Amino acid sequence: MNTGYFFPHRHILGIDHLSREDILYILDTAESFKEISARPIKKVPTLRGHTIINLFFEPSTRTRLSFEVAAKRMSADTFNISASTSSATKGETLIDTARNISAMHPDIIIIRHSFSGAPHMLARYVDAAVINAGDGAHEHPSQGLLDMMTVKEHKGRLHDLKVAIVGDILHSRVAHSAIQGFTRMGSSVQVYGPSTLIPKGLEQLGARVCTSLEEVVRDADIVMTLRIQKERQNDPLLPSFREYSRQFGVTKQLMGLAKPDALVMHPGPVNRGVELMPEVADSSQSVILNQVTNGVAVRMALLYLVMGNG
Amino acid sequence: MNRSWWIKNGRLIDPANKVDDQGDLYIVDGRICPPDSEVDRAQLEVIDAAGCLVTPGLIDMHVHLREPGQEYKEDIVSGARAAASGGFTAVACMPNTRPVNDSSAVCAMIRQQARGAAARVYPVAAISKGSRGEELAEFGELRDAGAVAVSDDGLPVHDSQLMRRAMEYASDFGLAVIAHCEDPALASGVMNEGEVATRLGLKGIPTAAESIMVYREIALAEFTGKRVHIAHVSTAMSVDLIRAAKARGVAVSAETAPHYFTLTDQAVDGYQTNAKMNPPLRSEADRQAVIQGLQDGTLDAIATDHAPHSSLEKETEFDAAAFGIIGLETALPLSLELVRQGVISESRLVELLAVNPARILGVEGGSLSPGAVADLTIIKPDDRFVYTAAAIVSKSHNTPFLDRTLEGRAQLTMVAGELKFSRQAR
Ligand SMILES: [Zn+2]
Secondary structure, eight states: TTTTTOOOOOOOOOOOOHHHHHHHHHHHHHHHHHHGGSSOOOOOOOTTTOOOEEEEEOOOOOOHHHHHHHHHHOOOOOEEEEETGGGGGOOHHHHHHHHHHHTTTTTTTEEEESSSTTTHHHHHSSSSEEEEEETTTBOOHHHHHHHHHHHHHHHOSSSSSSEESSSSSSOHHHHHHHHHHHTTOOEEEEEEGGGGOOOOOTTTEEEEEEEEEEEETTTEEEEEOOOOOOOTTTTTSSSOOOHHHHHHHHOHHHHHHHHTEEEEEESSOOOTTTTTTHHHHTTBOOOOHHHHHHHHHHHHHHIIIIIIIO | OOEEEEEEEEEEEGGGGEEEOOOOEEETTEEEEESSSSSOOSEEEEEETTTOEEEEEEEEEEEEOOOOOOOOOOOOOHHHHHHHHTTTTEEEEOOOSSSSSSSHHHHHHHHHTTTOOEEEEEEEEBBBBGHHHHSSSOHHHHHHHTEEEEEOTTSSSOOOOOOHHHHHHHHHHTTTEOOOOOTTTTTTSSSSSHHHHHHHTTEEOOOOOOOOHHHHHHHHHHHTTOOOOESSSOOOHHHHHHHHHHHTOOOOEEOHHHHHOOGGGGGGTTOOGGGOOOOOOOOOOHHHHHHHHHHHHHSSSEEEBBBOOOOOSSSSOTSOOOOOHHHHHHHHHHHHHHHHHTOHHHHHHHIIIIIIIHHHTTTTSSSSOOOBBOOOOEEEEEEEEEOOOOOOSOOOOOOOTTTEEEEEEEEEEEEEEEEEEEETOO
């Protein structure tokens, strides 16, 4: 690792505030932790005595589990507070919850919330380090980082790659973090999806909006599909899954337009046969399970770094 | 209480009489005296207005005073005090109180509370009963109880037929119909739809949500031959639509708020809940178009949309935060900024903040004509100050201009010759 560099962030709220150097440092750190998960005894004492709270206001199995595994492999004490058991249902405000939790002196709070910016607010009210595990349609930085780690492993670089993202860009914090991350590292990002799911101003964020599936996938190094939801808050975004899969689903045939060694990625869980056909999800090009493995390593790195170990 | 004054050495700005001159103003028994009248000056109390503008009392035609029902945010007395310290001698308060002001009882209660307050308070009554957008409220009775206009502000009238009938029926009572223009289905987001919203992951409100409704009101006013007033214009397209309608002779008038010509949606960055309002802060192109509209006469008035909220509603996640900001104490310095930039003259400023609001609402004031009621404001245009929380007069502090250095503010206000606010005395 490069000397003379100090990881400058107390909180991980989004990829948007991470520099190129920060990202490489996180990925290098994650790489060095990855080996721990391959050991017979998958535990190091690095964060022994540290308290980590998983504060999840939105249901999540995968991300929460991944953070918990990461924390336990570093010997931290973890506590899970989920929306059903948390005070949110009792009308307590996020600030009250934050102050209450803060009074118990946790070292790290990992928060997922359906409101964009909730982790930013939390960070203003607690002494602990805050890691954003997904906020509304804003960002999901650990996902963006594990995506980059997976690409770097397979491609040996993060620059000069053509990254295609297909699906619901409007509501996808995964897409927003990926766009920020890959463009910052010097790759190009192009997106495609039904026009109802393409937000305004993507060009200013550095992504090119394509007009067909063929265009977005052609010569791509990476094809990332996103989980689709048919309807959100009575907003008629799509007529049916059936139509989505026929018009916007990524098929084996379509993948023929991408580079021969293109990677297929998905943040999970996959709607098989809707946004991604099973033969593509399970093909040799698919790195979906590598993403899951790397997720633990990236999250170990983040826990390690926000504790001032950078 | 003394109601006779000799205001010396000020610069009188009275666009209704095409006056912009250094001069003295005499007020006897709460009315403005002709300059050549025989006044016993010894009986007058002197106010030195050197370096100041002397203008008709400023009128804010769009405020929310929260009384009855949400007095922890503001009440009529505190709101009137904030108005006076901001240079306003009169405000028109919107009916979205609890209960909604759709009855003579609420109008009467507001006027009762406003007695002896620091500014005149004109009730704006609801267009529809309970502002539910279903049945017309009783405009005649509301007018008789003191309402000067009708509006379902905050809850845009969804039903076009109801809006048409409101314009027609309101004309029988000389009431202005004030339209809050946002298509409810399109306006379900929390900030302007655009690059900033996408970056922050916040749900957008398209400019079309406003423009569609502005055009609907224009079409209805044009068809019925009745008048309509468009509240808080925020988009370039709305300005264009109003400009074209006026050119065709449609009886449409319009206001904008200082935040729309001062800020853009960039102010939301960092999830600033004090930059969240309805309609939302827009793009730079929209801001420029609003300024153009103020300059060329398309927009008739500057109104604050003063919308007090406590920290309960604002110190929260952006999605959960209430819409609206306070504005009574910042409108004047922010508007004077347009004068300093050479965009508008002092006379135009007074048209926007006094003459036209008085005309649209049909209330007294708006001029320094001999015999007119002595509602006036003395403004020190180069008074620089930091707008701190401690200095805020309103009960609520929800403003994006907190801790900003502002320039120009009221030194004194007078209502019917009665001193209502004096900065020296405070
Ligand atoms: Zn309104």
